[in-house]
Amino acid sequence: MLCLLFVATAPVSAADRPAPFTATYRVLQAGQTIGEATITLKAVGADVWEYSNQSRGTAGLAAAMGASSSETTRLRWRGAMPETVSYDYRMDAAIKSKHRHTDVDWKAQKVSVDDGKGPMNYPSAPGLVDRNLLPFALGLALRAGQKDITLPVAVKREVEQQHYRVTGEEDVSVPAGHFKALRLERVDTDRAYVAWYVPARYPVPVRLSQKGDGDLELQLQGYRQP
Template sequence: MKALLATLLLNLLATVAAVAAPPAMRPFRAEYATLQNGSELGRTTLELRDNGDGSWTLRSETSGTAGLAKIAGIHIVETSRFRWQDGRPIALAYDYRQDGAFKQRTRQATFDWKANEVRVKEGGEYRYATVPGLIDRQSVTLALAADLMHGAANFQYPVAVKDRVEEMRYVRGAKETLNVPAGTYQTVVMQREGDSDDDRRRVARSWFAESLGWLPAQIEQADRKGDTVTLKLVSVKH
């Protein structure tokens, strides 16, 4: 009987510890200058907030403030709702909306973990099975930051895209001193690995600063056409 009670007590304590475990990251609000091929075209705000119900929201908003982006009235809002599990985000819902004079685009995804199904609306409707640890494409940056915070050695993530789950792998690069509008930071460079020539042409790199709670001080994305979009940190509040 004593052994049974001890086992039950240990299980209860483990459950309480899991429920009471703090989130991997603190809420924040960061502003970035958004550049294309070196020329500033807009501003991006990235915000992480606790919804108070066990879920969290990561929201980015980009507005065109210069050049063609301003003329076209570019406005992009990307929202991810997720929960923390074992120090990593787990997707619950995702929404992407782009408005402008020349282009409108929407993308939505819901994650039904009871039915083990992802439902995506993007130029049509798609359904496919969930996998453990699944996240949406915006939450990759958050997953990288959380893993760096915990000293992870492996940076591989199942990511929900249009019609399937895509495995994204990143490698940890050298430390770099980075100058951005917000200041000078010691950073760790994370770069995506690609399986195909097309993946390798679409370079994705982020510079994470431990002094910022492992927030990215800079994010860079190059597309297959050779255009590069870069986000440089202007300010951050926790």
């Protein structure tokens, strides 16, 4: 879909990078709590970091089916923004399981996606992120003062240019507290994605609502740094 010249990763000092953190969320569906999620950012090497999202069902059908999911992104830094190096997704439940692995070969400018049926390949793009890393990348863009954000996102068969815009400021109450938050919406699709950020305090949303993928909502419960 895209054929772009390779752009070398710009050097970035440790001071420019977000500090490692762990954020915990309450997961709701139709207003009812069904689970919990833990998001963690940590360094795993000199130039490689890991951003993971572990969730599990704690109530209702999600708990009865033993539902859990794991998303792990290995990333590098391009300036002050993250770029995906690899992404692993796994969902397990009593009746089925799913898995997907994505690799980004930055030298060859190629993305490879394999969900167990053989790899699909397509060209990469500078600044590429995956769906797991996306909310974090949006938070960093907001922290840098952006209000109209376009990010290349690796999906199953192509790089998708996704567009997000700050549409206002709202009062938000979640288990972690009461905040004056920026409301960020995806504006290039009918699939509703709305997230509320307090970028001066957190690089991840305090609340996130996504329709069409289980109609789930995440609400921040806690945030800590080592």
